[in-house]
Amino acid sequence: MGAIVCEVFATSCLKACDGFTRWVPAALSIAGYCCAFYLLSQTMRTIPTGLVYAIWSGVGIVLISAIGFVFFKQSLDLPAIIGIALIMLGVLVINLFSRSTQI
Numbered sequence: 001m002g003a004i005v006c007e008v009f010a011t012s013c014l015k016a017c018d019g020f021t022r023w024v025p026a027a028l029s030i031a032g033y034c035c036a037f038y039l040l041s042q043t044m045r046t047i048p049t050g051l052v053y054a055i056w057s058g059v060g061i062v063l064i065s066a067i068g069f070v071f072f073k074q075s076l077d078l079p080a081i082i083g084i085a086l087i088m089l090g091v092l093v094i095n096l097f098s099r100s101t102q103i
Contacts, residue, residue: 003043004056006036008063015072051100058091 010032017025043052065084068074076084 003036003039004059004063006032006039007056007060008067010036011060011064012067012071015068048100051094051098054094055091058087062088062091 010029013025013029013032016022017029020026040052040056043056062084065076065080069076
């Protein structure tokens with residue numbers, strides 16, 4: 001969960017840094033990604049890489065889409081919403097039914 005939070009924070013800062021022209025959000029973005037990848041690597045010690053990445057990227061996509069909508073006033077069309085819903089469904093299926101994620 002920590003890796004996901006750090007990645008979403010870093011991606012939000014990446015948007016706010018405006019192409020690395022604003023140094024505070026740019027530095028926060030770099031720090032957030034470093035933290036996210038460190039935490040992600042720790043998770044991969046016990047859970048298979050494919051599952052870790054699927055959960056990390058899937059939840060990250062959903063959260064960053066919500067943040068983009070709320071804070072950056074970005075809108076999503078129906079196909080995007082359906083796609084995000086399918087991603088959420090996939091993450092739920094992995095977490096609820098796969099024995100591969102159990103430590």
